[in-house]
Each structure stands twice: as C-alpha cells, then as structure tokens.
Amino acid sequence: MTSRHPTSRAAHAVRIIGGQWKRTPLPVADRPGLRPTPDRVRETLFNWLGQDLTGWRCVDAFAGTGALGFEAASRGAAQVLLLEQDAALVAQLRAVQQRLAAQAVTVQRGDGVAGLKALAPASVDLVFLDPPFAAGLYDGALRACVPALAAGARVYLEAPDAWDDSRLAALGLGLVVYRQLKAGAVHAHLLRQPS
Numbered sequence: 001m002t003s004r005h006p007t008s009r010a011a012h013a014v015r016i017i018g019g020q021w022k023r024t025p026l027p028v029a030d031r032p033g034l035r036p037t038p039d040r041v042r043e044t045l046f047n048w049l050g051q052d053l054t055g056w057r058c059v060d061a062f063a064g065t066g067a068l069g070f071e072a073a074s075r076g077a078a079q080v081l082l083l084e085q086d087a088a089l090v091a092q093l094r095a096v097q098q099r100l101a102a103q104a105v106t107v108q109r110g111d112g113v114a115g116l117k118a119l120a121p122a123s124v125d126l127v128f129l130d131p132p133f134a135a136g137l138y139d140g141a142l143r144a145c146v147p148a149l150a151a152g153a154r155v156y157l158e159a160p161d162a163w164d165d166s167r168l169a170a171l172g173l174g175l176v177v178y179r180q181l182k183a184g185a186v187h188a189h190l191l192r193q194p195s
Helices: 039-049 067-074 087-100 112-116 138-148 165-171
Strands: 003-004 011-014 025-029 034-036 058-059 077-084 105-109 124-129 151-157 175-184 186-192
Touching: 011 175, 025 087, 025 138, 039 151, 039 175, 039 186, 067 077, 067 087, 067 105, 067 124, 067 138, 077 087, 087 105, 112 138, 124 138, 138 151, 138 165, 165 175
Parallel strands: 058 077, 058 124, 077 105, 124 151
Antiparallel strands: 003 034, 011 025, 151 186, 175 186
8 A cells, every 4th residue: 555745755666575476566656656565664563463364354545556466466475456546657557467367356446435334334354544744635534544444454544644542532433553553754553443
C-alpha cells in the first residue's frame, strides 16, 4: 500500500520481504508523491501479525504499488483485494498479479472508501489503510472498514501523525491501538477491537 506525500521521492522498486515471493521486486511508478510503505515498517507490521497469514481475507484500500497486499498474499492470505483509483497504477497492479500468478489477489479500480463501504459485513480479517497523507480520508476510511471486520480482525493504519485510543474513541468505532511505531515521517499503527 502506498501514500502520496509531496516531499518524498520514490525508489523505482520495492521488494516483497517474506513468503513465497520473497525478494520479488514491485515497480514503483515515477509519479509525484507516490511513497511506498517503508521496508522497515512492513517488516515490523508482519512481525506483529505473525509471518503466516494462511486463510486470511485482506483488503488494501489505497493500494498504490500493492506492497502491503502482495506481501499478505505472499504469506498465504486466501483473499486479497487491492483497491486503487489511479488507472495507471491499476494496470501496473494487474501486471504484477498476472506475473506472480497470484490467484488470491483481485485488483479493483475505484475509490478506497467506497470500496470499503461495499464489503460484506464481517468479511475481512485485515484491512490496510494508507491513504494519501494530505487527503483527509482517515476518519471516513476507518468508519467504512469497521462493519466489514470479522471477529478478531486487525486494521493497519499508516499516517503522518500518531493516533491513540482517545482519538479512536472520538470516532466511536470500537477500535484501540494494539501496536504502533514511528519510522521517519511515518506513524504505523495496528488497531483491533477490544477483546
């Protein structure tokens, strides 16, 4: 999953960190502001989640390069939906999906928030939310994804600032921060519903 941040420069490729496609490069389009989730952050996230996602149903709501979604599929996720609005990035995601013969991955062009709203209730185990930093989509994306969360599901939230339980409580969605880290300009959070 990627975000667009006006001051960053993207590399030409990122690599899948683990699973069956470990070290496979994913192209990063030369587009202003396209910023893939940093390797260190992805590595930490999948340590938090456990390396094996066999059977998980995942949604990468602002897919960009698809790094988060393909990483989940590489680690055994049963279903991975990549949502992306940009037509060129959608074509790139579909090319990667075909090259990897990633049967579990579906690429869909469209708005991430609308795509989340269209998901069936309790149908998802993991949602990746890494919208463009300046787009103001966080509250809407969180509200849209919560009805789709199955019991025990997790939400990964990448943002330019830290989120805490009080900020989440203000949205009234029943999510709390399970894990978090700061890496450079990125604040990464793993959210869950309290047990």
